[in-house]
Amino acid sequence: MTAPARSLSVRARVAWAAGLAAALVVLLVAALTAITLVSNESRQRDRRVDAVAEAVGGGANPFARGRGYVATMRLDGAVLQSTPVTLPPASVGLSTEVVDGVSYRVRTRELNRPEGALLSVGIPEPPTRAVVGRLAPRIAVGGVLAVVLATLLGWLFAGRAVRPLRELITQTRTLTSDGQHTPPRVKGAAEAEELAEAITDMWSRMNSAQERTRTALDSARGFAASAAHELRTPLTAMRADLDIVRTLPLSKPELDEIVGDLIRTQRRVESTVTALGQLAAGELMRPEDRARFDVIELFDRVAQDLRRTHPEVRITVRADRSVPMTGWPDGIRLAADNLLRNAITHGGATEIELSAVPIGTPDNRRMLALRVDDNGVGLPVDERERVLQRFERGRAARQPGSGLGLALVSQQAALHGGNVVLSDSHLGGLCVTLTVDGS
Structure with a gap:
């Protein structure tokens, strides 16, 4: 029959818990960092498209400067002018439009010339993974280092924390039933001190029970020895009297005398046994x-x-x-x-x-x-x-x-x-x- 596998030690459990906690913290920080980067990038992109739309709308020929942006002018829904990439119709304000699989951040504004025309200016919007991807390797490396460091520190600090428990285990193993060793006393962790106090209380109760058992055994041995010593003479006398009654013809006065002697001896035996029992009971109070x-x-x-x-x-x-x-x-x-x-x-x-x-x-x-x-x-x-x-x-x-x-x-x-x-x-x-x- 194989021995059951041992459970993980407290030290290993603390190290695993520290590593897991660090991994969760790294994931949380990475998620918050990605959200913050995407949010910042979106705000900066909105400011850029506003600036480009302002510059393009104020120029004499906005479609001659098509590098880095796309623009489309409409009047009553009809396209008057456009860069090679034509933006779809949009209401005044900011919006996100997709043309031929490319996402654009678009600012649509009204123009004075011709009156009622709408100018839509857009700049390419990189995918979120492109924004986050620049920092992903750094976050991954930092996360791995943080998890490893947390695990090592958890192992180190857990070792210091469980040292009183180790000391308690070592001292407890030295305890023997002869009462030569005192129960362990440790310092350094509240749980270890409480466990040491519990072991001390249990040890005291065990010693008390053992002492009562030893006293009971000693009392029983003393009772048996005293009874054997003290009852040997009266019992021998009673047996001799009974042998006389059984083997010899006796007159009534002689028989009465022997019976009286037997009664007195029996009372003495009864008194001795009762007193010995009372002595034994006193030792067991x-x-x-x-x-x-x-x-x-x-x-x-x-x-x-x-x-x-x-x-x-x-x-x-x-x-x-x-x-x-x-x-x-x-x-x-x-x-x-x-x-x-x-x-x-x-x-x-x-x-x-x-x-x-x-x-x-x-x-x-x-x-x-x-x-x-x-x-x-x-x-x-x-x-x-x-x-x-x-x-x-x-x-x-x-x-x-x-x-x-x-x-x-x-x-x-x-x-x-x-x-x-x-x-x-x-x-x-x-x-x-x-x-x-x-x-």
């Missing part, structure tokens, strides 16, 4: 999904949902006014929900307090401090940094878990441009403070 919302209103919804499942826990939201911020509402809600459930499940808290306050200077309060205080067992100082990592749990935790709750909170804080700090709470337990960028 998109900037366009950010929204403006009220943190206090979100805390109220989280507290109401948790009161339904844990009516024995007193949950309070401390706020005198609304606290708006821009971010991912689902992410902040996930962090708040995990902190409350951790405080109840692992800290044994019976009282939890949520609050959100702007921090910074009065003129620049972009940062917010989101706090969750509880009256639980707290967390030793030497464990507070460690439990923020994945699959890490406090040694005093009361219930089994995946070790991903605080890792989820730390992830959301980082996504919102902040961090997490664990400290002692004024309620006697643990205080978790998320510092986030609310702008």
Whole structure:
């Protein structure tokens, strides 16, 4: 299969256009020149025939001087006298007459002697092609030179005009998917600059899409690796319990114990998979999904949902006014929900307090401090940094878990441009403070 023929380059198109434009201009100038020459020649010829008619009419014998002109005198339509060439009858004034194939410019005037006679005097009128033909070779040579010169200048100037495009093509070919090269920047032509900006925008979008794809792949690999690592032990334990049930005769107390162990292990697996999925979802949050919302209103919804499942826990939201911020509402809600459930499940808290306050200077309060205080067992100082990592749990935790709750909170804080700090709470337990960028 043969490759399709390339179209003409911009430079060649400009050169052709310049040559064609020059040819059209030459033709127009030639036509105007011919019209002007013919018009001037006609006016000069009229003046000559007037002068000859005046001279001939005033002479004693106008037919004796017949060189260069022809003349005919008529009286009542009859020819009284004439040169060898007899002009046809004509009215007083200028006219063009043809005799024996020769065109004459004729002036007819009245004579005093004899009274009522008409004298027609004519001079030969050369054909238009004879008038124009004298300058035709010069116009043709000048036209050819003008077309050639216009084509060459068009080629030269077009080369300078398309140089930024050539530079843009060269730089664009150096772009690779590894992001090592920056998009091209050219100067010199508005179209080339606009095209470079369009390529830069497209390159940025492609890089963003590629980065999201890479993040998704990394997240999927991390999810698979973490799931395989964390689920291997509980799944092995479940298989061992099932093998015992299948191969050994068991009493009802022993069977109940194994079934209870299976249920607890299944819940642990479910909790781990859910947390891993939430971590992966957090890594895939998109900037366009950010929204403006009220943190206090979100805390109220989280507290109401948790009161339904844990009516024995007193949950309070401390706020005198609304606290708006821009971010991912689902992410902040996930962090708040995990902190409350951790405080109840692992800290044994019976009282939890949520609050959100702007921090910074009065003129620049972009940062917010989101706090969750509880009256639980707290967390030793030497464990507070460690439990923020994945699959890490406090040694005093009361219930089994995946070790991903605080890792989820730390992830959301980082996504919102902040961090997490664990400290002692004024309620006697643990205080978790998320510092986030609310702008």
